[in-house]
Amino acid sequence: MAEKFHTELKKLRKDTVAMAQFGRSMLRDATDALVRQDRDLAESVVARKGEIHTREVDLEERCYQLIALYQPMAKDMRVIACTLKVITASMRIGRYGKVIANIVKEIAERPQISPTMSLAHNSHMMSIPHMAELVIDMIDDAIAAYDIESETNIADFNARDDTIDALRHSIFREGITHMMEDPRSITRCTHYIMVARYLERCADHACKIAENVHYMETGERIEIH
Amino acid sequence: MSGTCIISTIDLNLWYHRKHALQSVSMRIPRNKVTALIGPSGCGKSTLLRCFNRLNDLIDDVKITGTILLDDQEIHAPGTDVVTLRKKVGMVFQKPNPFPKSIRENVAYGPKVHGVADRSELDRIVEESLRHAALWDEVKDRLDDSALGLSGGQQQRLCIARTLAVEPEVILMDEPCSALDPIATAKIENLIDELRKEYTVIIVTHNMQQAARVSDYTGFMYLGRLIECGKTKQIFEHPAEELTENYITGRFG
Numbered sequence: 001m002a003e004k005f006h007t008e009l010k011k012l013r014k015d016t017v018a019m020a021q022f023g024r025s026m027l028r029d030a031t032d033a034l035v036r037q038d039r040d041l042a043e044s045v046v047a048r049k050g051e052i053h054t055r056e057v058d059l060e061e062r063c064y065q066l067i068a069l070y071q072p073m074a075k076d077m078r079v080i081a082c083t084l085k086v087i088t089a090s091m092r093i094g095r096y097g098k099v100i101a102n103i104v105k106e107i108a109e110r111p112q113i114s115p116t117m118s119l120a121h122n123s124h125m126m127s128i129p130h131m132a133e134l135v136i137d138m139i140d141d142a143i144a145a146y147d148i149e150s151e152t153n154i155a156d157f158n159a160r161d162d163t164i165d166a167l168r169h170s171i172f173r174e175g176i177t178h179m180m181e182d183p184r185s186i187t188r189c190t191h192y193i194m195v196a197r198y199l200e201r202c203a204d205h206a207c208k209i210a211e212n213v214h215y216m217e218t219g220e221r222i223e224i225h
Numbered sequence: 226m227s228g229t230c231i232i233s234t235i236d237l238n239l240w241y242h243r244k245h246a247l248q249s250v251s252m253r254i255p256r257n258k259v260t261a262l263i264g265p266s267g268c269g270k271s272t273l274l275r276c277f278n279r280l281n282d283l284i285d286d287v288k289i290t291g292t293i294l295l296d297d298q299e300i301h302a303p304g305t306d307v308v309t310l311r312k313k314v315g316m317v318f319q320k321p322n323p324f325p326k327s328i329r330e331n332v333a334y335g336p337k338v339h340g341v342a343d344r345s346e347l348d349r350i351v352e353e354s355l356r357h358a359a360l361w362d363e364v365k366d367r368l369d370d371s372a373l374g375l376s377g378g379q380q381q382r383l384c385i386a387r388t389l390a391v392e393p394e395v396i397l398m399d400e401p402c403s404a405l406d407p408i409a410t411a412k413i414e415n416l417i418d419e420l421r422k423e424y425t426v427i428i429v430t431h432n433m434q435q436a437a438r439v440s441d442y443t444g445f446m447y448l449g450r451l452i453e454c455g456k457t458k459q460i461f462e463h464p465a466e467e468l469t470e471n472y473i474t475g476r477f478g
Contacts, residue, residue, distance in 0.1 A: 002475030071434045073461045073473040219463025 003031040023090035028099030031132035045101035052094040082216035089205040121222040142209035164203040236365040237291035248449040261440035268446040278314035315388035319400040321380030323372035335391040357445040358386035378409020
């Protein structure tokens, strides 16, 4: 029975990694769609929300079943505890991707206010593309840490999370400046400020995964702010 | 030391003929706590348990070295009264083993042996012990019926009441639930939870989930050695030894 349990657990982890990558791809495509103003790509992200929900329910069920049937202990118990958190974090990351994709659709529906607006679009995006790259790198490293049980790439998450917080703050201030300069940019800049906020939350979810990987590996709790 | 620790063993070794069944076991049993001993079959956990009230004395060709202190007194010291020791350190076995007598007589047997003759005093002890063992309400109207008419779970609680009747300090339990169904098991586990307020309980169990549920401290034994002993939460969440980890996650044993 123990062998069956460990086979199931291995498969659960593999599928959880796949789900985390699915959530990550939703965020990646949403931010790409934003940068390129690609409405079709945004549509495809929104269409994936059902799939990620299905995966979340399935994986959670499997965790609960393993707990109920085998009452795991020690590392096995910590793996399942961590897996449940990874599932939730991945779901949230995917959902933020969907929310950003909806923003892309909304912006696309708005008429260009002036011939220069297209140009303005890019300048008003501020550091969002750069921030998105950093956040997605953190998500990749967090997923890899869970997958290969190594903390090497998540050891610097505190500093990386600080950078993300600073970027969000800077985008907020810059956005306000643009709005004051040109009130026609208020809607767009408000959306961008929201996107920065969502990206910052995604980085927090990557940190949560990292905290739980540390617990899975060592049994100790840490806090990454 | 005696304030926090009721039994301690120092470098305890035991041989059954040539078999070295306990190898240099040093362990401290905290007072008023539940300590569980876990480990694969034949690892020595029952043997260790039986050392605490010298039940191994009854087996031929047993050699014991090392120290076992109960309340700082060496239990093998010359002049130790084994009857008094077993009164202080009671035992409940795997299979319920009531005497083929009435419920009342089962509980009153121990106090009588220890010299209590007064009928009303015996009645008081019987009621109190049965209440402590969470059996009183089920049997109070049929105390003179045969104990053999009780269900397995009730018989096991009767055996616990019989142990409590002589006012022990320590209760040893050797797989007390292995012959019981889940409902009776839950009752015994609740009872163990209550008993820790007044007694020290040491329980041997194959059921790791049970050990995790009922105990405050857990010792893991393997091939006659005590591999690791510590707070139950730590042992089951994050054991220090790889052998413990492998055992409790079902990778062997």
